[in-house]
Every structure is written in structure tokens, then in C-alpha cells.
Amino acid sequence: MYRRELLGPGSVDKVSYMSSIVDDAEIFRYVIIALIAHVNELERGGIISGDVAGRIRDALRDVWRGGYDPGKLVGYEDVHEYIEAELIRRLGSIGGWIGIGRSRNDHVATAIRLRLRRALLDLMLITLRLREVALNKAVEVYDKVIIGSTHRQPAQVTTLGHYMLYLDDLSRDFLSELMHVYGLVNKSPLGSGPLAGTMVGIDRFREAVELGFDGVVDNTIYATGSRYFVISAASAIVNYLVEVGRFINNLEMWLMPQLNYVSADPSHLATSSIMPHKRNPATLEVFRARIGEAVGHLVAMYSILRPVESGYQLDLQELTRHMWSIVKIALEGLLIFMDFINGIKVNEDGVKESLGKYVVTAAEYAEAVAMRERRPFRDVYNEVARELRSGVKVGLDVNESLMKPVHGSSNPRQVIDDARARLNEVSELMTKVNLMVSKLDEVENKLLTT
Template identity: 85%
Template sequence: MYRRELLGAGSIDKISYTSSIIDDSEIFKYVIITLIAHVNELERISVINSDVAGRIRDALRDIWRGGYEQGKLTGYEDVHEYIEAELIRRLGSIGGWIGIGRSRNDHVTTAIRLRLRRALLDLMLTTLRLREVALNKAVEGHDKVIIGSTHRQPAQVTTLGHYMLYLDDLTRDFLNELMHVFELVNKSPLGSGPLAGTMVGIDRFREAKEMGFDGVVDNTIYATGSRYFIISAASIIVNYLVEIGRFINNLEMWLMPQLSYVSADPSHLATSSIMPHKRNPATLEVFRARIGEAVGHLMAMYSILRPVESGYQLDLQELTRHLWSIIRIASEGLSMFTDFISSVKVNDEGVKESLNKYVVTAAEYAEVVAMREGRPFRDVYNEVARGLRSGTRVGLDVNNALMKPVHGSSNPSLITEHATARLNEVRELTGRVNSIINKLDEIENKLLNT
């Protein structure tokens, strides 16, 4: 529709090649919401009268109720062209009023921000659920001994609860970053036009408020031509997933029969087609592989963005499918991972067997002796090392070794105290996120159904 008067009809193969119709299913709802808010503003500033505005709104809502069927969108450059063409088909030329005061550039980035902020809120809830499960598991396993490793070698005794607080520390930091990037995303670019604004006197702040944004993206070039908000969201999600992948490696190692430190719900395991004894951690392996895919999607996003000048180019269209893929990998994978964590139990016999094999409290013993006897630590360290070399088992009692006084250590009483306090934090934050979601639901329902 857009190209016809200047360039003539396009060829279907080329339009299909450059079209974003497949990916636009992610933002269809938010494209409609953005257009309705825009029509409302055009009516308020008397660019269109109430009758025209009402007819366009009704048609937009009817298009929304009809759903997104890719088959009927064939031949269009994107969902924006399809909707405008459909408005004109239904209403005649008055449907063309939808194009004034906006560009596809500010329109699409508004729809992406609307979609992304909901995705971030949903991911917050998923992540908060992981925190809740990990913290409850920390309380449950506050004194359940695990042999921690460095360099993939037996290192020190700690507990499952201590490792669960490690997972919570990581997830807590991720949530803080998600909340920060939500603030970055939750600003409206609508009214910025293609680059330098529009001659129509749109109140961008009023439009932003109507859609539940906290404010506007000030500079119109930045509003339409930057994807910093996308790459910021994608990068922090992938950063977190990479760290989760590292924790998966610990779980997989603990599940090995050679160690057998933990067990998990059999529903997360698979067996071999030929070896009936195998118990493979299938869900962990698939999630870890998909984390690798997420890294690849992020690298693709950087590669797409890097050569593009400030301002809109069609390259940016190709960016968003990678964002949705990353969010999908995170959402599905973290839900599965949370369920896995909820089922983890320490195998005391497996841990005991390793404690009989490996001296893992020598460091604690050396520290205690140095302090008790007033001897330089390195002298005691060397003495202990010589004993170990000659085959003498030197170490502190396991339970005493756990009772470190320092903040954040393996001390079981500290683990219970910290986990309990953080559970209250999780409940409070979950309530805040749900409150934001409920508010946005009201805004979206009002625009789509009033």
C-alpha cells in the first residue's frame, strides 16, 4: 500500500523476503493498543472528529478480536501496513487518518516497548518463584552437607542451603537489573514520527500516560532509531542465563553416580535406548543447550546493531525476533529449572562416602590451630601439607568446619536466618510486581474494550 504511488506494485517474493509479518505476531496486540491511543489523541486535539475517531476505534477493536492470521497478511510489508489497509477497506478513505502524526518507526518501537515491559514483568514473576523455591530449599537444607569444589576438585564442606543462597544472591541481583531495565523500557516514543517529530501537535506525555508509560523518550531520534532498551534487556537476561548454566554444571556433577550427592525427581531424567541403567538429567541438558542458543541470539543482535547508523533502518526489524527468542528461552527454562530445584534432595550416604575419601576440612583445621596456638598460619599450613603428603588425615570435624562466624558463610544458623528474611522480601516484591501487572491489565482492557 505504501509503495504503490512512488514505486509501483512490488513483487510478492521481494515483499515476502523483507516482510516482518511472521515476527509481528508478537506485537499485534500492542500495535492495536498503540493505534487506539493515537486515535484518542488525534480526537482530543481535533485533528479528527468524534465520529471518525469512534469508527476507527471500533474497527481497530474488531481487527483485534479477529486475531492474527498470517495467511491473510501475505503480501504486506508488516502488520502496520496490513492494519491501515484493512481500516481503509472497512471504512473507506477515513481509515487513512490513522497515518497522520505518526510513523511506522515510532509506532513499532512503542509496540515493542509495550510487549517487552509485559514480558519483563512476567519474567520477574518467574524469577521470584525461583527465589521462593531456592530459599525454602535453603531452609530445608541448611545443615545438609555438600562438598563444594573449586577447580573441579574437592575444596570445602558446605551445605545445600549455602548453595541455594548462592543461587538466590545471583537471582536477587538479576531481579534488581530487571527492575532497572523495566524503567528504561517503560517510556513512550509515540509522537516522535520517523526521526524529527511531526507537524501534528500531539501531547506525547498525555499519550504516554494513557498507555501506562512512566514518561517519554525525550529525543525523537533516540526514540525511534535506538534499540538500546532492547539490547539492554537481552544482555542482562543472557548474562543471568550463563550463570544459571554454570549452576547446572554443579547439579549435573552432584547427580553423577560417582559422587551421588543429590537426587532429583525422576520426571526430569531420561534413560538410554540401549543402556537400561542410565539416568540422564534431560531437562538440565536441554536448558543448558538453549542457554547457548540465547548467547547466539545476543551475538546476532550485536552484529545487526553494530554497523547501523543512528536512526531507523530495516536492519532493526531483524533484531526483535532474537529478543523474543531469548525471553522465551529464559521463561520456559527457568520454570523448568525451578521445578527441578524444588525436587533436589541431599543423598547423605553419597556425601559421607566422599568425606571418607577426601580431606576437605584441612584449611579450617590449620586456621583453628594457628589461632589457638598463636603460630603463624603458613607454618601450620606447611605442617598440615606435610602430614597429608605422608598419608596422615588431618582436618576439623565436619560440623565444626561449617560453623564459620563470617557473614554469608556456610554456618547453618546464618543460612536459616538469611533465607527466612529474604522470603519476606520475595513476598513483598511479588506483590509489587502483581500490582503493576494488574494496573497495566486495566489500561490495556480499557483501550481494547471500551
């Protein structure tokens, strides 16, 4: 529709190659919402009459209710062209009013932000649920001993509850990042036009309020041409997934029969087609692989963005499919991971067997002797090392070694108290995020149904 007067009709194969019509399924709902807000602003500004505005709004809502089937939309460049063509088909020439005071550039940026802020809230909620599971597990196993490792070597005794607080610390930091990124995303580019604005007197602040944004992206070039908000969201999510992947490595190691520190719900396991004794941690393996895919998507996004000028180019439409892939990997994988964490149990016999093999309280013993005898630590350290070298097992009692006074340590009393306090924090945050979701529901439903 857009190209025919200047360039001619083109060819279906080339238009299809350039088209984002399949990827635009992710933003169809939000393109409709942005267009309705745009029509409302055109009416408020006296650009179109109330009758015309009402007819266009009704048609947009009908298009929304009719759904989106990319397979039937061959030949369209994108969802924006399809919707405008559909309005003109239904309403005649008055449907073309939708094109004034706007560009696909500011509208796609708006739709991506509307979609992405939803995704960020979904991630906040699932991360809060993961925190809840991890913290309840910490309360359950606050004193269940695990041998922690560094360099893949037995290092110190701690508890599974202590490791659950590690997972919670990570998830708490991720939530802070998500809140920050949400602030970057939740600003309106609507009304910015293609680059330098539009001759139509659009009140961008009024549009932003109607769409539930916290404000506007001030500079119109930045509003339409930058994807800093997208790459910020993607990198925050992938950073978290990579750290979760590291924790998966610990779980997989503890599940090895050679260690046998924990057991998992059998629904997460698979077996071999030829070795009937195998118990493979299949869900963890798949999630870890998909985390690798997410890293690949992020690298692709950087590669796409790097050579593009500070203005819109079609390269940017190729960027967003990677964003939605990262979101999907995170949402699906964290659900599986959360369920896995909920089902793990400590195998005390397996831990006890390793405690009989490995000296893992030597550091605590050396510190205790140095403090008790008021001797330089390095002297005691060397003395202990010589004894270990000669085959003498030197170490502190396991339970005594757990009782460290340092904040954040393996001390079981600290672990359970900290976990309980954090559960209250999670409950408060869950209420806050659900309120944010409810407000967006109200904003979007009003535009789609009123």
C-alpha cells in the first residue's frame, strides 16, 4: 500500500523477504492500542471529527477481535500496513486519516515498549515466585549440610539453605535491574513521527498518560531510532540467566551418584534408551542449553545494532524477534527451574559419606586454633597443611564449623532468620507488582473496549 505510488507494486517475494508480518504477531495487540490512543488524540486536537474518530476506533476494535493470522497476510510489509489497509477496506477513504500525525517509526517503538513492559512485569512475577520457593526451601533445609566447592574441589561445609539464599540474592538483584529497566521502557515515543516530529499538534504527554506510561522520551530522534531500552532489557535478562545456569551446574554436580548430595523430583529426570540405570537431569540440561541460545540472541542483537545510524532502519525490525525469544526462554525456563528447586531434598547419607572422605573443615580448625592459642594464623595454617600431607585428618566439628558469626555466612540460625525476613519482603513486592499489572490491565482494556 505504501510503496505503490512511488515505486510500483513490487514483487511478493521481495516484500515477503523484507516483511516483519510474522514477528509482528507479538505486538499486534499493542499496535491496535497505540492506534486507538492516536485516534483519540487526533479527535481531541480537532484534526478529525468525533464521528470519524468513532468509526475508526470501532473498526480498529473489530480488527483486534478478528485476531491476527500472519499466514493469511502475504504481501504486507508489516502489521502497520495491514491494519491501515484493513481500515481503508472497511471504511473507505476515511480510514486513511489514521496515517496523519504518525509514522510507523514512532508507533512500532510504542508497541514494542507496551509489549516489553508487560514482559518485564511477567518476569518480575515469576522471579518473585522463584524467590518465594527458594526462601521456603531455605527455611526447610536451613541446617541440612552440603559440601560447598571452589575450583570443583571440596571446599567448606555449608547448608542447602545457605545456597538457597545465594539464589535469592541473585534473584533479588535481578528484580532491582528489572525495576530499573522497566523505568527505561515505560516512556512514550508516540507522536515523535518518523524522526523530527510531525506538523500535527500532538500532545505527547496526554498520549503518554492515556497509555499508562510514566512520561515521554523527550528527543524525537532518540524516541524513534534508539533501541537502548530493548538492549538494556535483553542484557539484564541474559545476565541473570547466565548466573542461573551456573547454579544449575551445582545442582547437576550434587545429583551425580558419586556425590549424591541431593535428590530431585523424578518428573525432571530422563533415562537412557540402552542404560536402564541412568537418571539424567533432563530439564536442567535443556534449560541450560536454552540459556546458551539466549546468549546467542543477545550477541545477535549487539551485532544488528552496532552498524546502524541513530535513526530508524529496517535492521531494527530484525532486532525485536531476538528480544521475544529471550523473554520466552526466560519465562519457560524459570518456571521449570522453580519447580525443580521446590522438589529437591538433601541426601544426608551421601553428604556424610563425603565428609568421611574429604577434610573440609581444616580452614575453620586453623582459625579456631590461631584465635584460641593467639598464634599467627599462617603458622597454624602451615602446621595443619603438614599434618594433612602426612595423612592426618585435621578439622573442626562440622556443626561447630557452620556456626560462623559473620553476617551472611552458613550459620543456620542466620539462614532461617534471613529467609523468613525476606519472605515478608517478597510478599510486599508481589503486591506492588500485581498492582502495576492491574493498572496496565485497566489502561489497555479501556482503550480496547470503550
